[in-house]
Amino acid sequence: MQRRRGREESPSRGAPAGLFDARGTSPYDCRVLATWIVLGIVGLLVLFVIGIYNRLVVLRNRIDNAWSQIDVQLRRRYDLIPNLVNTVKGYAEHERGIFERVAEARNAAIGAQGVPQQAQAENQITQALRQLFAVVENYPDLRANENFLALQEELTATEGKIAFARQFYNDTVLSYNNVVQQIPSSIVAGLFNFNTREYFEIEEAAAGPVNVQF
Numbered sequence: 001m002q003r004r005r006g007r008e009e010s011p012s013r014g015a016p017a018g019l020f021d022a023r024g025t026s027p028y029d030c031r032v033l034a035t036w037i038v039l040g041i042v043g044l045l046v047l048f049v050i051g052i053y054n055r056l057v058v059l060r061n062r063i064d065n066a067w068s069q070i071d072v073q074l075r076r077r078y079d080l081i082p083n084l085v086n087t088v089k090g091y092a093e094h095e096r097g098i099f100e101r102v103a104e105a106r107n108a109a110i111g112a113q114g115v116p117q118q119a120q121a122e123n124q125i126t127q128a129l130r131q132l133f134a135v136v137e138n139y140p141d142l143r144a145n146e147n148f149l150a151l152q153e154e155l156t157a158t159e160g161k162i163a164f165a166r167q168f169y170n171d172t173v174l175s176y177n178n179v180v181q182q183i184p185s186s187i188v189a190g191l192f193n194f195n196t197r198e199y200f201e202i203e204e205a206a207a208g209p210v211n212v213q214f
Helices: 002-007 027-089 096-110 115-136 146-181 185-191
Strands: none
Touching: 027 096, 027 115, 027 146, 027 185, 096 115, 115 146, 146 185
């Protein structure tokens, strides 16, 4: 009878009563298990935050790189404009008002700050160039000038590159803004100050290459 009582005693000999539940698990073991579960959840959250953060950084860097490609082509256009104006001046020197508008638009674009202001300035340049080319229509000798034709062709090619680079930039901004605004990535974006970026919007009438037909 005493042996049988011994088998019915607590699962751990000499352990105080109440340290084990009906399955033989101690409260200490439960606390350890709970701690590991909490640590696992925290670890997953940290990995999630790191993943979203890295993705935002990659997209932000792509936007900056895409904008630098636009800037290269814009600078190229700024360099072409003085040569173009000087060529036209040789045939239409009295059109000073148009020359001044082109120069003012160019200077404003060079000094523009931020994407929206840059887009507005580029529209002004395109409008001024269209006025300049409208004057060219009145001078057949100028339209046949080889130097002018070369500049016009190079400007048209540059405008095409600007349009392509602008499309790539806007597509990249769209991908970035989606991540910034969607839940739950928007929470991470807010924590690390990732804000939405502006699109490089240009009016449809001024978006394409300067179209000059002779």
